[in-house]
Amino acid sequence: MSIHLWRAGISVLAIALVPLSRTDAHEIVGNRFFPATLGIDDPGVNDELSLPTVDSFKTGDVPPVRQRDISGEFSKRITEDFAISFGSTYTFLRPIDPTAAGANGFQNFETTFKYRVFxxxxxxxxxxxxxxxxxxxxxxxxxxxxxxxxxxPTLYFGKGLGDLPDTLSWIRPIAITGQIGYAIPARRSTTTISVDPDSGDLTADAEFHPSVLNWGGTIQYSMPYLKSSVVDLGLPDFVNHLIPLVEATLQTPLSNTFTSGTQTTGTINPGVIWVGNTFQVAVEALIPINRQSGSNVGVIAQLHLYLDDIDPRGIGKPIFGPAVQPASPFPRN
Structure with a gap:
C-alpha cells in the first residue's frame, strides 16, 4: 500500500469516528474518575503525558542485575474515543558484581492505538x-x-462500585480496572551460530520467542469519591486527594515456549496516587510474585499530566471533534 493510500485510510477512519456528543476531559464515567495507573494502562482514552516514570528493581536473573528505567509516554486523542500513544524507555543495567560491565540504552519504541467501545x-x-x-x-x-x-491486542476495562445501594456506601468508593493482552512476536525463533575455539566446530543454538498473555488489574479506593459522592468526613485536604490502590502485573507464556517455559512472572504493586486538577503523582512498591520475577522489592514512581485540562483548546483538544469541556477529577453529587 502506498503512503498516500495509507494516509487517506487513516483520515477516513478518523472522520468516521468523530463523535456527535461533546468531549469531556479525563476518563470520568458518571461520578467515577479513573486515574492513570503505573502497572497497567487505565481503561480511558485521554490527552495525557507521563513524564517521567522511574523505577528501580533487581531482575530475576542469576545472579540478579539492578535495573533502573526512565520512561515517558504521550497520548493524543484523534477523536473523543480514539487515541494514539507513543512511549520510550531508557534502561540502566548494573550487575551486582562491581567488576562486571553494565549496559545502558533505549528499549524499543512503542505505539498504542486505543479505542473506547463502551x-x-x-x-x-x-x-x-x-x-x-x-x-x-x-x-x-x-x-x-x-x-x-x-x-x-489488548482489552481494557474499568468498573466503579458507585451503583451499590446506600447500605453498602463505604464500598462505593472502590473501583476495579483490568487489562488482558496477548503479545505476539513477529519472529518465532532466533538461531545463533557459535564456533568452538578449540575444535572449530559450529554450534547452532535456537531461542524460541513465546506468545505471552499480559494480564493484570487494580483495586482502588478513591478518597475524592468518598468525600464528594458518599460522605465528607472532614479529613485534611491532602487526604481527600488520595487514591490508595493495589496493582498486579503478570505475564504468562502460552505458546512457542520450548526455551522460555510457561511459568507466570510479575509483581504485586501496593501504592498511592495523589490527584490534582491538572496532574497526579503516584508511587508504588514492586513486589515480585516469585524468584523468577525479581530478587527484592523495587519501587516505581510517576508524574502524570492531564493535557486535556492544562490546554483544553490546544494540545488537549482532539484532532477531530470539539474542544474538551474541563472536568474536575473530584465528582459532585
Missing part, C-alpha cells in the same frame, strides 16, 4: 480495545531490546 455512566463502567506495537530494532540489544516487532 461507556455506561449509570454503572460507572468503561471498556476499550487497543493494539500496541513494539517496533523491533529501535532499541539497544545490550539492554534486551528485540530486533523484531511484537504486536499486542
Amino acid at each position: 461507556k455506561d455512566p449509570a454503572h460507572e463502567f468503561v471498556m476499550s480495545v487497543g493494539l500496541s506495537v513494539e517496533w523491533g530494532g529501535t532499541g539497544a540489544a545490550n539492554v534486551g531490546a528485540d530486533p523484531f516487532n511484537t504486536y499486542t
Whole structure:
C-alpha cells in the first residue's frame, strides 16, 4: 500500500469516528474518575503525558542485575474515543558484581492505538480495545531490546462500585480496572551460530520467542469519591486527594515456549496516587510474585499530566471533534 493510500485510510477512519456528543476531559464515567495507573494502562482514552516514570528493581536473573528505567509516554486523542500513544524507555543495567560491565540504552519504541467501545455512566463502567506495537530494532540489544516487532491486542476495562445501594456506601468508593493482552512476536525463533575455539566446530543454538498473555488489574479506593459522592468526613485536604490502590502485573507464556517455559512472572504493586486538577503523582512498591520475577522489592514512581485540562483548546483538544469541556477529577453529587 502506498503512503498516500495509507494516509487517506487513516483520515477516513478518523472522520468516521468523530463523535456527535461533546468531549469531556479525563476518563470520568458518571461520578467515577479513573486515574492513570503505573502497572497497567487505565481503561480511558485521554490527552495525557507521563513524564517521567522511574523505577528501580533487581531482575530475576542469576545472579540478579539492578535495573533502573526512565520512561515517558504521550497520548493524543484523534477523536473523543480514539487515541494514539507513543512511549520510550531508557534502561540502566548494573550487575551486582562491581567488576562486571553494565549496559545502558533505549528499549524499543512503542505505539498504542486505543479505542473506547463502551461507556455506561449509570454503572460507572468503561471498556476499550487497543493494539500496541513494539517496533523491533529501535532499541539497544545490550539492554534486551528485540530486533523484531511484537504486536499486542489488548482489552481494557474499568468498573466503579458507585451503583451499590446506600447500605453498602463505604464500598462505593472502590473501583476495579483490568487489562488482558496477548503479545505476539513477529519472529518465532532466533538461531545463533557459535564456533568452538578449540575444535572449530559450529554450534547452532535456537531461542524460541513465546506468545505471552499480559494480564493484570487494580483495586482502588478513591478518597475524592468518598468525600464528594458518599460522605465528607472532614479529613485534611491532602487526604481527600488520595487514591490508595493495589496493582498486579503478570505475564504468562502460552505458546512457542520450548526455551522460555510457561511459568507466570510479575509483581504485586501496593501504592498511592495523589490527584490534582491538572496532574497526579503516584508511587508504588514492586513486589515480585516469585524468584523468577525479581530478587527484592523495587519501587516505581510517576508524574502524570492531564493535557486535556492544562490546554483544553490546544494540545488537549482532539484532532477531530470539539474542544474538551474541563472536568474536575473530584465528582459532585
